[in-house]
Amino acid sequence: MTATLTATPPRATAGRLFDVKLLIGILVVAALLVASLFTGVYDIAGAPDGAEMFQITRVPRTVALVLAGAAMAMAGLVMQLLTQNRFVEPTTTGTTEWAGLGMLAVMILxxxxxxxxxxTGAVVAAFIGTMVFFLFLRRVSLRSSLIVPIVGIMLGAVVGAISTYVALSTDTLQSLGVWFAGSFTSVLRGQYEMLWIVAIVGVIVFIVADRLTVAGLGEEIATNVGLNYNRVILLGTVLIAVVTGVVTVIVGNLxxxxxxxxxxxxxxxxDDLRSNLPWVCLLGIAIVTVCDLIGRTIIMPFEVPVSLILGVVGAVVFVLLLLKQRRRG
Known part of the structure; x- marks a missing residue:
C-alpha cells in the first residue's frame, strides 16, 4: 500500500497543530506518566530513603518512557513517509538488528x-543498515508493498543471526539478550541521560517536516519543486539511525x-508530517507507558519486558493491516 501524501500549506498546518483534542491527549498522557511515577514494588512513600529512590529510579524511568516512546514512533513515521510504505519501521527493516550488531562490535573491540x-557503534551500524535497505528499494522494483517489510524482516533476521553467532563466539550472548529485551527496568539516574539526544532529533524532524513530506511524494515530484531529494533522504536516514541506535543502547528493542x-x-x-508529529509522539508515549505499567503489575513483584507486550500488540496490528491491504487488492 503506497502512502497517499498531500502537502499541507504552512498556515493551514499551523492551525491544526494545537487544538482542544490535543490538549485532552496531553492530559491523558500526563495522567499515565503520574501513574508510572507511583507504580512499583518499592514503597517510596513509607521507606526512609523513598524520596531518594524516587529520584534515582522512578523519575528516570518515566522520562525514558517519554523520550523512547516518542522517538521510536516518530522514527517509524519518517521511515514510512520516505519509503511510501505503511508497513515499515525500524524493527521491520532490520535497522534495530544492525544497531545491535554495531553495539556488539564495539563491545568486542x-x-x-x-x-x-x-x-556511536549502534548509530553507525543502524545508518549503514538503513541505507542498505533504502538502496535495495531503489534498485529493485517490487509490485506489492507487502513484500517490502518481508524483505526487511529477512534482512534483519540475517543480521540477527550474524550477531548471535558472533556473540556465541565471544561469550557475549547474555549481554546481547539483555540489550534486545526492551525493558525499562535498568533505567537509572546517571545511565539514561544520553537519551535526551532523541529530543534534539525530534526538534530537527519538526523543522524539516515540510521537506520530508515533499520527499515522501516521490523523487520526480520532489525534484520538480526544487527539492534535493537525495539530500533529504540522507538526512532522514541519519535521523532514523540516531534514534534507533540511542534507544537500542539505553532501553533495547521496542x-x-x-x-x-x-x-x-x-x-x-x-499524512501531513508536521501536524501529525505531536499526535504521533503522544500516542507513542501512551502506548509504551501502558505496556510498561502492564509489565510492572501483571506478575508483581516481577516484571515482564515491555518488548514482549509490545510485540504481541504490534504483531496483531501488523496482521490486521496486512489483511486490510489484501482485501483492498
Missing amino acids: VPHPSIPMRM PFLGLIVPNIVSMVRG
Missing part, C-alpha cells in the same frame, strides 16, 4: 566501553511501535 561509545502509531494517526488525521 573495546573492553568495557562507555555508553557514548556503544551509541518492536512494532513505529508501525502501530503512525498508522493509527494517519487513519484519523491524514
